Each structure stands twice: as C-alpha cells, then as structure tokens.
Amino acid sequence: MATNVPPWPGDFESVAQQYWSLWGDALRQVGAAPAMPMPGAAPGWQQTVDWWAQLVPGGQAQVDEAVGRFQRQASQWFGQMQQVAAQFTGRDHDATDIGRAWRSALGMADPMPAHNPFADIFRSMQGGAHGLDGWIQQLRPWLENLQRDGDRWLHVPTFGLTREHQERWQHLAQAFQDYQQRVAEYDQLMLQVAQDAFVRFERKLEAHAEPGRQLQNARALFDLWIDAAEEAYAQVALSEDFRHAFGGLANAQARLRLGVQREVEQVCTLFGMPTRTEVDSAHRKIVELERALRRATRAQAAPVRRAPVQRAAAAPAEAPVPAEAPPPPAPRPAEPKTVKKAVKKRPPSRKPASAAKAAPKQRAAARKKTAKKSARRAVAAAAPLATRQERMPAAASKPARARTTPQTVPKARVAKAPKKTAAPASKPAAVVSMKDWVARNAARAATAQAPKAARKTKRGKGK
C-alpha cells in the first residue's frame, strides 16, 4: 500500500475517491480486487467498509460477528462524523456550526425528525434471535388485519359459538395496540436523549475551542460525541420516566408474545401437535419428581453424612429448648473433637446487631408474630437470635437437608454472649485500595521473612 499522503483535493467525496484508489492498490496486493466488482464512482466511507467486509474471509463465527457489528453500526456513525469534520477544515467555525452539521448528518435538524437513529441503535441490539422487532414486523400485517375495524371492534361484547376465539383475538389486537403505544413512548424518550446529546456535544465542543485544547482529528470529534451521548443517555436512563417506559415496553412485549403464543397453540392443538404449555407441564412434573426423589435420597443418606461444624456464633446465648418444640433431628455422628475445635476456633458472630439493623420493621413484626406463638419464641424475640430460632423448626422439619443442627453442639449452646471476632488484619474504616493493601502486605511479608533469612544465613555461616 502507498504510504505517501496525496494532497488534499478539496472536498470529502474526493478524499473518498482518493482513498478508494489507495484501497484498490491494497486489494491488488492481496489479490482480491479482480474477484470483487468495484462500487460506483466516488464511494464514501461506508461503501468502502461494506466492500471491505465482503472481502474479509468468512467462516469464523467470532470474526464474522465482530466485523458485522463494526460494519452495521459503528462504521456508519464514524463515517458520518468524518464527513462533518471535513466541512470545517481550513475555515473558522464554532461549536454551534459543528453541532448543526452533525444534526443534519444524522437527519435530525428538525426538532421532530421523521427518523431517529438513536432509537435504531436500541432496535438493532434487540435484533437477535429473540428480539421482538423483526418478529413483530413479520406479524404486523396479520395483527393490523385484526385491528382493521378500529378500536370499536376491540371492545364489543363477544358471543356465540366463537365467543372465546373472538375474545382472544380482541385481547391480542389490544396487546398489539398497547405495544405500539409503548414503543412510541420509548422512542420519544430516545428523541429526548438525542436532543440533549446535541446540546451536550456543543457544550463540550465549546470547552475545546481554546488554543491548546482543540481536537486534532475526526476520531477525537467522534469520541467527544460518544461522551456527550452517553451522558445524555445516562441521565434519562436513570430517570423515573425511563423506568416507567422501559417497564411498560417490556410488559407490553411480553403480553403480545403470550397472545401470539396462544394463537400458535390453538393451531397446534387443531392439528394434534404438542404445545409449549404441554411440554412445560411435563418438564414441571419431571422437576418436581426429581426434587421428591432427591429429598428421599438425602433423607436416607443424611445419618451417615458428615454434618457441618456448628459455630459457637450460631447458638443462642441461653436458648432454652421449648417443650412444644418439634423433636430435633437425630444428632449427627460428628466427632466431638472436631466440634470442640470448631467451637473454639469460630468466633461468635455479631448477627444480632446486624439482623436488627438490616430490616428493623420486618424483624420487629416477625418478633411480634413469633411472641404470640410460644413463650420460647417470645424469649427469642427479645434475644438477638430470633431469626435463627425461627429457622430451627424449619430445619427440623426438613431433616433431609444437611443443615446446622444446634442440638449437635451442646457446648455451643452454653457459650457466652456473642462477641465480635478480632480480625487478623486491621479493619478498614474507609476506602482501602487493593493496590495499597497488597503492597502493604507484601512489605509486611518481606519484613517477616527478613529476620528468618538473616537467622538462616547466620546459622549457615556458623556452620
């Protein structure tokens, strides 16, 4: 490929022609040119990229996908930005001029443009195998046919032999109508994003007007636009309006999808084909059977399975075993030594405090409810380990599940009131950078190692 830059011909189309010529040279070098028809005269950036994408050997899914993504969207936006940049070479300009040119390039000079490329970005993201847009486009004629008689038809009472069918079709048509409205609401927000992005873009450009801060190439201009667009989008995407529009759109899509699925199932039933509802039902039964089987198997296996070590922290300070409490699960054959060791090792938790502060209202309500049930629970509610005590019966009712069983650790039950474990490392009060932390520990380790090494060396010398 030639590396000498030809002189500026005066306009971008000529530049395109020029790099097309360079491009032709490059292709001749890789031997691709003869096989591909050259597009018409004066091709622009996008044609170049399209042609290039055709020349990239296919067959590798990852490469194809990345090239496709580049070709479909990124290159178009960048190509347009190149053209905008070309308009301002060699002449005085300001941020407003560039902003106006960029709006025009995107077809958004009108405040209410016929087409919003911002919305296209989001549609293309949904355009995968499960995206609704393409699918709805295919169904549109049929759905519009349903709506042909207008709103009136959608709300008339249904009767007669086909009453159920009419009603279903009405719901489907209403779902389609609702979906269209939701799409319009969403697009409106995207238009708002676009308009705000232009304003932000101009503001950012103004900040670059001073000498020394000026943008040096089209790519920098493009990156600045991306920053502006992201900022504008983030503001809208975090708003209540967006939350409402997004939720509404997703729900409308789901309703429409369900409606169409019902129609498909009708047809399947008509021809004796299995439906998704039936398959789901079969799957549900299998899963439930599998769960029942597992519970039974685990219940059998439980007595010989090693129980987890009960931590001292898990036991209440002085939790009396209530008379009405369900019988505890059979003690597991945990080795006393291990349990003792674990009790010693495991520091008590501060869960009472945490549990109380996590959700005071819910916990207070739970305590109240619990207090009514039994005297034991009333004690427990006042004590810090209410939640754990509530869990005990649940665990007892599910002996199959290998859960902590306070009864297996009588020592823990008489343990002193929970106290906080002292962390080996100092507890961070504010943000602790991982980099600093690692460096500090490495230094500490090195310091600890140094005397040992010195002793070793000394001993070695002595020998």
Add this chain to the structure above:
Amino acid sequence: MNGPLNFTAEALAQEATTLVQKLSAGLHTLPEVGDVHYGATQKQEVWRDGKVVLYRFIGEKAPTAKVPLLIVYALVNRPYMVDLQHDRSLVKGLLAQGEDVYVIDWGYPDRSDRFLELDDYINRFLDGAVDHLRDSSGREAVNVLGICQGGAFSLCYAALHPGKVKNLITMVTPVDFHTPDNMLSLWTRELDVDLFVDALGNVPADMMNACYLMLKPFRLNLQKYVGLMDILDDKRAIEDFLRMEKWIFDSPDLAGEAFRQFIKQFYQRNGFIKGGIEIGGEPVDLGFVDMPVLNIYAEQDHLVPPAASRALKGVVGTADYTELSFKGGHIGIYVSSRAQREVPSAIHHWLGQRAR
C-alpha cells in the same frame, strides 16, 4: 484557525488513509486468526450433577493451601471468565500463589431446566459441590469466592450453611440493589417478571446481553467497534479482542423460575437489605454470615455500583470484614493487567492471614 477543531485537510486525509491501511491490514490478519482458545488452565472434572460440573484447576505446581477455594460466578457467564487466557487469568494467579482452585460450571440450561429455582442452584448444586469438596479435602468448611451474581448466591449459601464456609470472598457483588446509580435495578422495578417469564420460559441470553449493552449503548455498540480498526494490523490484539467478545456474548439462557425469583427478591424487593429473601422456603439473613469476609468491589463498575457492593459491611454478621477497592470496572477486575497483579495476591494474602 478558530474553533474547536484544529486539523487541516491534509491531516484528515492522512487519518483516512491510515484507516484504509488498517482495513487493508485486516484482510491479512483476520484470516490468520485461527480458532481463538479460551480457558488457559488445565482443569479436571471432579463432580457433576446434571448439567452442573465442578472442575478443579491444575496448576504448574501442587497447591500449598489446604483448604479448597471454590469460585462461584454468575449464571450469565461461563467458567472461562476467570481464566480467559494466560496473561488474563485470575485462576492462574491464584494457582501460582498456591491456592487449590475449583470452579462450578452452571452449564447451559435448556427448556427442560426452566423450572430450576434458586433453591436448586444454592441448596442443590452449590451445596453439592461444597459437600464434595468437604469430603474430598477432609475439611469441615471450604473457602468460597463468589463473583457478581455468584457472590449473591455465595452470601445466601453462607447464611444458610455457615458451617460449611470457612472464608467468604465476594467480588463485584451486589448487596444493596436499590442504590440510585444502579441502572439495571431501576429498569426492573416496573417489570412484570411473572408475565415476562411466562412469556419467555427461559430468559434468552441475547436479551440479557442486550440489556447489559444498553447500560452504555454508545460506547459498547459504536465506539468499541470503531476502536477495532486500530488493532486490525495486530493479530494478537485481535485475538484478545475476540476473546473478550466471546467472554461478553457467550452467555447461557437463564432458567425461568430462578430468574423470576432473583429479580423479585433481589432486584425488586432488595431482600439483602430489607429482608424477605427465602431460598427453598428458608429465610436468608446475612447476619448468619459469621465467617471472615473479604469484599472486593470495582471503583468504575457500571453493572454493580460500588455502593451496591459496599453495603455488605452493614448487613453481614461477621466482625472480620475486609473491604478492598479495585481501580477498574466490572470486567477489568478479571482481565486487566492491573487485576492480574493485584487480585490474586490480595485474595491469597487475605486467606493466608486466616489460614489455621
């Protein structure tokens, strides 16, 4: 020349020419990029339950750590997210430090898995894997490293089975789902998740990925691919790029019921903070997480804002709580060069201080 732009026509022509040169170079390099391999470290299947597999990573030297370290990642990811390539592998770093590293591979759920619930994921698969490690290692409890949603699962698991978790590490894990900067969470608030799952069955991976792209649509859909031009003449950089693409877009569909429960209990009800999470009918209270906890969050995380992770400190039961901030984003914390330098060391040091 006055104005924000300061380039001449010649400079613009030069820029265009350079781009054409890059495209041209791409015609040479792209065909040379063979099958891009993922997963740098050798691993061995040690346990399986249906589609869920527990792997043990095999390092160049035998592990010095006595307690297994189980990595639990999010259902939308694949296990190679922590072992992408030789110079971007959290696993490799941990192995090099002497840890005995395992990962639970959730597999690709299909329609027959639609009715899997959080109870299945936590009390069946995760508990099964932990029990296997306890049995095989002879230890009463193992170390667990939960990542993102896997961190939320690990917290639930540790609260329900505190005796089986010796030390818990959470990385970029959401705890408070209702921080004001949590875009994903905000979007789910008005989602009728029952209707959604009823309509879709399993939640398609494409749909989930589209949601993640929507968090930064212009950067992730436009700017990133324009940036691809810069590396078209660099085969190795293209391979790295393609690996990342795979990392991002190779996602399993999500089991419908588990998704329904996760969205309702975590995203919509903010159950870790407000209470009300139930797994298999049992309440989850993080007050029961009484083992030492290391919580690592990323400062520029656009998926799990730092505040969402840091909320753990206020709800977790342990007094031995360490919190570290990583300078990077949600993906950079696994694959950036900074991550390779800092994350395995931090985890290893922290575990080492608690080794008994």
